[in-house]
Amino acid sequence: xxxxxxIYELKQLLRSNWLLxxxxxxxxxxxxxxxNGTEKVEEREAIIxxxxxxxxxxxxxxxxxxxSLEQGLEVSLPSYRLPTDPIIVGKDFPQVAAMPAGDxxxxxTGQSDLFSHYKKPVTYGGRMIEDFTEMTSPVxxxxxSFDLGFVIVFLLPLLIIALSYNVLSAExxxxxxxxxxxxxxxxxxxxxxxxxxxxxxxxVHVLVSLTVVLxxxxxxxxxxxxxxxxxxxxxxxxxxxxFALAFLVNLWVGSSAKNALAMLGLWIGFVLLVPSIxxxxxxxxxxMPSRTLMINDxxxxxxxxxQRQDEILDGFLRDHPEYAINDTTQTRNFWHSYITSLxxxxxxxxxxxxxxxxxxxxxxxxxxxxxxxxxxxTLQEALNKLAGNASSDYENYRxxxxxxxxxxxxxxxxxxxxxxxxxKADVANLPTFEYKxxxxxxxxPLVLLLIATGLFGFGFLVxxxxxxxxITI
Amino acid sequence: xISKTFFKETKELLREGxxxxxxxxxxxxxxxxxxxxxxxxENTNDRYAAAKTTERAVWDGQGAENPHSAAHFGTxxxxxxxxxxxxxxxxxxxxxxxxxxxxxxxNDAQFSAAADQTGLAxxxxxxxxxxxxxxxxxxxxxxxxxxxxxxxxxxxxALLKSQGISFWKMILGKWTALFMPxxxxxxxxxxxxxxxxxxxxDYGVFSWSALLVMCLIYIVxxxxxxxxxxxxxxxxxxxxxSLVISLSVWIIACLATPKxxxxxxxxxxxxxxxxxxxxxxxxxxxxxxxxxNHWSEESKKLEQDVLAEYGVDSLSQLPxxxxxxxxxxGEEHAAEVYFKHYKLLKDQYEKQTNVxxxxxxxxxxxPTRFMSMAVAHTxxxxxxxxxxxxxxxxVAAQKFLNDHFAENSSYGDWEWQADADFWQELPPFEYEPRxxxxxxxxxxxxxxxxxxxxxxxxxxLFLTSKRF
Numbered sequence: 001x002x003x004x005x006x007i008y009e010l011k012q013l014l015r016s017n018w019l020l021x022x023x024x025x026x027x028x029x030x031x032x033x034x035x036n037g038t039e040k041v042e043e044r045e046a047i048i049x050x051x052x053x054x055x056x057x058x059x060x061x062x063x064x065x066x067x068s069l070e071q072g073l074e075v076s077l078p079s080y081r082l083p084t085d086p087i088i089v090g091k092d093f094p095q096v097a098a099m100p101a102g103d104x105x106x107x108x109t110g111q112s113d114l115f116s117h118y119k120k121p122v123t124y125g126g127r128m129i130e131d132f133t134e135m136t137s138p139v140x141x142x143x144x145s146f147d148l149g150f151v152i153v154f155l156l157p158l159l160i161i162a163l164s165y166n167v168l169s170a171e172x173x174x175x176x177x178x179x180x181x182x183x184x185x186x187x188x189x190x191x192x193x194x195x196x197x198x199x200x201x202x203x204v205h206v207l208v209s210l211t212v213v214l215x216x217x218x219x220x221x222x223x224x225x226x227x228x229x230x231x232x233x234x235x236x237x238x239x240x241x242x243f244a245l246a247f248l249v250n251l252w253v254g255s256s257a258k259n260a261l262a263m264l265g266l267w268i269g270f271v272l273l274v275p276s277i278x279x280x281x282x283x284x285x286x287x288m289p290s291r292t293l294m295i296n297d298x299x300x301x302x303x304x305x306x307q308r309q310d311e312i313l314d315g316f317l318r319d320h321p322e323y324a325i326n327d328t329t330q331t332r333n334f335w336h337s338y339i340t341s342l343x344x345x346x347x348x349x350x351x352x353x354x355x356x357x358x359x360x361x362x363x364x365x366x367x368x369x370x371x372x373x374x375x376x377x378t379l380q381e382a383l384n385k386l387a388g389n390a391s392s393d394y395e396n397y398r399x400x401x402x403x404x405x406x407x408x409x410x411x412x413x414x415x416x417x418x419x420x421x422x423x424k425a426d427v428a429n430l431p432t433f434e435y436k437x438x439x440x441x442x443x444x445p446l447v448l449l450l451i452a453t454g455l456f457g458f459g460f461l462v463x464x465x466x467x468x469x470x471i472t473i
Numbered sequence: 474x475i476s477k478t479f480f481k482e483t484k485e486l487l488r489e490g491x492x493x494x495x496x497x498x499x500x501x502x503x504x505x506x507x508x509x510x511x512x513x514x515e516n517t518n519d520r521y522a523a524a525k526t527t528e529r530a531v532w533d534g535q536g537a538e539n540p541h542s543a544a545h546f547g548t549x550x551x552x553x554x555x556x557x558x559x560x561x562x563x564x565x566x567x568x569x570x571x572x573x574x575x576x577x578x579x580n581d582a583q584f585s586a587a588a589d590q591t592g593l594a595x596x597x598x599x600x601x602x603x604x605x606x607x608x609x610x611x612x613x614x615x616x617x618x619x620x621x622x623x624x625x626x627x628x629x630x631a632l633l634k635s636q637g638i639s640f641w642k643m644i645l646g647k648w649t650a651l652f653m654p655x656x657x658x659x660x661x662x663x664x665x666x667x668x669x670x671x672x673x674x675d676y677g678v679f680s681w682s683a684l685l686v687m688c689l690i691y692i693v694x695x696x697x698x699x700x701x702x703x704x705x706x707x708x709x710x711x712x713x714x715s716l717v718i719s720l721s722v723w724i725i726a727c728l729a730t731p732k733x734x735x736x737x738x739x740x741x742x743x744x745x746x747x748x749x750x751x752x753x754x755x756x757x758x759x760x761x762x763x764x765x766n767h768w769s770e771e772s773k774k775l776e777q778d779v780l781a782e783y784g785v786d787s788l789s790q791l792p793x794x795x796x797x798x799x800x801x802x803g804e805e806h807a808a809e810v811y812f813k814h815y816k817l818l819k820d821q822y823e824k825q826t827n828v829x830x831x832x833x834x835x836x837x838x839x840p841t842r843f844m845s846m847a848v849a850h851t852x853x854x855x856x857x858x859x860x861x862x863x864x865x866x867x868v869a870a871q872k873f874l875n876d877h878f879a880e881n882s883s884y885g886d887w888e889w890q891a892d893a894d895f896w897q898e899l900p901p902f903e904y905e906p907r908x909x910x911x912x913x914x915x916x917x918x919x920x921x922x923x924x925x926x927x928x929x930x931x932x933x934l935f936l937t938s939k940r941f
Contacts, residue, residue, distance in 0.1 A: 036736045039736075043743070047748075047749070050749075054752075078768045078769070110592055110595075111595075114567075114587060114588060116746065116747060116748070127583075131583055133747075135746060136567075137738075137739075137822060137825060137853065138564035138853055139852075139853050140739060140825075142564050144595060144731075144732050145736060146733050146736050150732060154724075154728060256712075257619065257713060258491075261491060261615065261716075268611070271596075273599065275596035275597075276596055276598050277599055279594050279596065280509060280598060282590075282593070283590060291571065291583075291584035292521065292523075292551055292570065292571055292584075293524055296523075296527040296528060303535060303546070359589075363590065364591050367591050377596075384592055390592055
């Protein structure tokens with residue numbers, strides 16, 4: 001029975017012009033989405049490369065200028081911007097702290113249109129709270145990007161709905177169901193077989209077109225085999241979930257139109273409503289403290305610190321006698337008190353800023369706990385992670401940059417407090433930044449498969465205990 | 474004929490379970506959305522008021538200080554929220570809410586709500602505009618996909634034909650029956666919104682006419698969708714197919730086209746990155762006068778010019794403090810540079826806007842979305858307007874501070890401090906949003922496209938009724 005069913009399904013699918021059109025559409029849509037994704041990645045890489053090249057150039061200028069100064073030559077810089085001053089080096093010749101795109105960054109835009117991909121930490125003059133957001137048109141952020149993530153999470157289920165909503169009802173409506181009753185197969189088994197066959201054929205189609213599209217658009221999908229297999233796993237798991245829903249709907253709901261409506265309702269629920277409700281509950285349970293009020297607090301702190309600058313410097317030097325000992329000149333200029341008070345301000349502001357990180361982490365934990373309520377959320381999160389564009393990745397990057405900023409500033413402290421001039425030989429010792437990616441590990445494919453299998457099993461158990469006769473209703 | 478069809482269809486709709494269930498669900502969702510948004514709105518407004526007064530107190534209470542130090546200390550402009558943002562949140566979540574106003578630099582608005590949320594926020598929020606723009610069109614599809622196909626499926630079409638009815642009149646009746654519940658929901662919703670908003674404390678900013686315009690925009694949007702659904706229903710043979718095609722139209726119009734539009738707009742007219750933008754500005758700034766750098770060539774030239782103009786031979790003989798004067802000239806140069814670069818950015822934004830408008834041919838969603846945001850003062854244009862007026866205030870404030878410094882101190886005296894109560898003389902930053910009329914004027918294009926959609930879809934419906 002399975003074999004004839006399979007052959008029948010295959011023939012029917014192949015002969016339907018509709019489906020031919022749909023599959024061509026699918027390849028086109030995959031292509032367009034991947035193209036958009038790779039464009040974004042290329043732009044990102046180009047921007048980082050440009051920034052790095054610029055830094056390289058600046059460093060050459062720095063070395064040249066220092067060389068001229070060490071040989072006692074004139075340079076065309078005002079006296080307060082000479083790079084013998086360590087604070088000036090730290091401000092005018094920063095290093096690039098970049099977040100390069102991962103192998104699968106084209107998959108899902110995630111938060112990559114919202115945040116910057118490189119920063120140049122400086123000794124002073126930066127923002128009190130480093131702003132990591134990118135200058136993107138908010139309209140673009142509102143509408144989002146047409147990427148593979150969108151196609152898989154939003155559009156693919158609709159294709160599955162179109163393929164599966166009337167598996168049983170169409171037979172009933174055309175009257176062929178009674179003929180089937182004479183066949184040696186249970187109705188549940190028969191629906192299951194039909195759906196699994198369609199699932200199998202669609203999976204092959206989706207995976208093959210996906211792979212072809214990936215090959216065409218220049219990314220070598222086999223370069224990162226683990227990632228590719230995860231992607232396949234996620235897509236298959238998600239598709240199976242929708243087929244499982246179709247199974248339940250086919251068994252329980254009646255006519256084709258009602259089935260379609262039910263499936264559509266589920267789609268709206270899982271793809272649109274659950275994510276927004278989860279997000280809103282997360283923000284309601286762990287509300288971000290007001291940013292505007294935070295500004296007030298920081299301003300009050302700053303006003304206070306500015307007034308106590310000299311006092312702060314004295315206190316700092318008392319706590320760090322090593323600077324007083326090493327420095328024979330003991331001269332103190334503007335930078336000493338300014339940088340010291342700036343550091344104090346950062347320390348004082350840290351708890352306030354940490355508060356935001358903590359709340360964001362709480363929100364993220366909330367999402368992680370409940371994301372399985374909607375496989376769409378599970379999948380989107382997993383795709384963002386696989387792409388390296390998830391919230392957690394940017395959080396990770398942010399932390400690394402802040403650590404690096406600290407390292408960068410601390411690097412110049414001994415120069416400042418010991419009153420040593422910055423020399424040509426010191427250029428080679430400047431700290432550099434390397435972004436460490438967080439390890440991609442996700443149970444999402446497994447979770448999706450489990451949910452789908454659970455749904456199939458549930459459908460089987462419940463419908464076998466119910467007494468109603470599907471055929472004659 | 475029209476009224477008979479209307480009553481028969483309405484009766485049928487009311488009797489059907491799916492209609493009752495879906496209307497109840499939509500109303501329930503709307504209720505939740507309005508409740509959440511109203512809470513957020515009140516919350517934000519309280520914080521805004523608190524932040525504004527506290528910031529002013531910080532500014533006023535900075536004590537005796539050099540005016541230029543005060544200029545570096547700076548102040549903040551906070552973006553207010555407007556009543557209609559309760560209905561349409563627009564891009565508010567993605568645009569910053571506070572702008573730091575300081576000497577020498579124009580800063581962008583900081584702290585968007587989206588940056589403070591998880592990636593889940595990108596799925597969208599359960600807000601009234603989500604229901605109005607996405608869910609109600611879906612409701613129209615749900616109510617109307619089989620409006621005409623069922624006549625074929627049940628075989629009543631043949632009966633109707635034999636009676637020699639006018640199909641145009643029948644379709645008009647069906648149209649009214651489909652549109653009426655949506656119209657009632659929309660009008661009631663906007664009435665409730667109006668009553669809630671006018672009972673809020675800052676009633677002054679709220680205007681019924683803006684709400685009315687917004688309501689009309691949505692009514693046109695729904696009329697277009699009603700037409701489309703009926704056209705599809707008339708052209709297809711089976712209800713199932715009609716449903717699938719209507720849904721595809723919905724997906725293309727509401728989900729796919731806006732996303733495609735952003736990709737195309739960004740590809741054709743990209744924004745610079747924040748860093749590139751900053752570097753370009755820094756380069757241009759260096760070409761001119763820097764108020765702090767009295768060694769530069771521009772500085773020397775300014776010195777010569779001013780000395781010649783006043784006919785004196787040293788800066789200390791001038792009737793004002795040249796330090797303050799130079800600072801102001803440097804500020805003016807910086808303001809020009811910023812004006813130029815923000816103008817470039819604005820050009821990109823306007824070109825992107827044109828891309829969105831040209832793609833509105835594919836999607837009635839786009840012009841509706843833009844119009845609705847514009848009327849609610851939550852669109853990108855409103856953000857630009859706020860940011861520009863904050864910049865104007867910044868430039869004026871710098872002049873105010875530099876002039877005070879130049880007029881009251883003598884050359885070279887950087888130790889000079891203004892009185893502690895001088896700061897109160899700086900007028901506060903007040904922002905008036907655009908009037909409804911000017912908003913409508915700038916969005917004539919979108920209004921035209923919406924009108925076009927309405928006329929064309931009615932025309933299409935008329936034509937299909939002839940072929941029915």
